Amino acid sequence: AGMDMGRFRTAGHLASWAGICPGNHSSAGTSKTGRSRQGSTWLRTALTEAAHAAAMTRETYLAAHYAQVRGRRGVQKAVGAIRHDILIAYWHIVHDGTAYRELGPDWAQRRRGTEAQQKRLVAQLEKLGLTVTVEPEKPAA
Template sequence: MDRPVGGTRFGATSFVPPPPIRELRDFTRHRRTLNEERTRGIQRLEKVLQDAGVKFSGSASTILTKSGRAILDAMLAGGADPAILANLALGRMRSKIPQLQDAPQGTFRVSHHDVFVKQMLAHIDFLDGQTEQIDAEIEQRVMEHEPVLERVQTTPGVGRKIAVSLVAEICGHMSVFPSAAHLASWAGICPGNNASGGKARSGRTRHGSVALRTVLTEAAQSAARTKGAYLTAHFHSVRSRRGTFEAIGATRHDILVAYWHIIHDDVDYIDLGADWAVRRQGPEQQRARLVHQIEKLGREVTLTIPAE
């Protein structure tokens, strides 16, 4: 049984989830740590290669594809002919052979750079192995949550890993949070309420779980790239008025509210549609909005409504 602790204007500030969820949370957070360390390792590897004049970034999405790894292994073995190295490209990368022929040209010295490259590749391989073990442990622990995970993944921008992380951070039921507002307040994913003497002050959000905020940010960034979804339209609408940072925050809040309804009501995500903001307004509101946009451009507008 989850135990509420403390309080805010909406209720519980935190809660202690059951042991299985706490264990799942440990694994998902450790997986994120491994992924972050792997990213740093790749960045260090790219730096060493660029220092040696080897630039894969201009011709390949990553140096750790099968093609990139084959070329690196050949270079570590002493290969130096650009044509031979580029010909090691596989699959769709073969269409980039002309660019790859230019990439491995530089000052790569086997007696010098190979020491760093081999160690970094070994470290990345080690992290990949550790991540596979953690993924296997996570999959064992989420088997009982499969119905919840499938419903949560109907939300735009939420893949399986994000869905698992949301369950680990928030829990798979909403018994602690009577409403979506309670959940958003506890998570710190809603504007603050700071007013004195009738004057509103900073609306900065309160501190919440850093891990949950990170997961929601990834989901929001992914949702913003989804085509034809309400979350995408809302993101771009807020960004046009208040900037990218505020748009990400608004989309985080949308996803968190959707999560509460999905879990609490036991339903799939229902997309409102990219044109929901327009449909929810009547003709008068739409006309006023369009007139306001034109007046912002320094023009005067006179509406003539034909008689019916």
């Protein structure tokens, strides 16, 4: 028995309802992270347990993301990030009727790599109706 995904138009809407994403707090042009709302206690508890378990796995996206956030922001923020990742994945699995797809521990590197960036930029230009030809840079003589 899962949740009725029809209630939630987007994955972000579900995360907000569940109290899993941080609020926004800005003043005088300065943006600060806010506290998450209370949300569903049982869901937060289940997601926290799942996040701790996911952090202990080997060679997975969730474990790599946990380690990355923990190094920068600490354990609690890392657990919060993984809870959010799990809930977003759940929404897509149920809403879109897709299977879970493991992204791999190097997903962030692949996503931010120059090849991926080039692909994204070419796609954006083509979406604007331009024909794009990409050539490698010629070395200076």
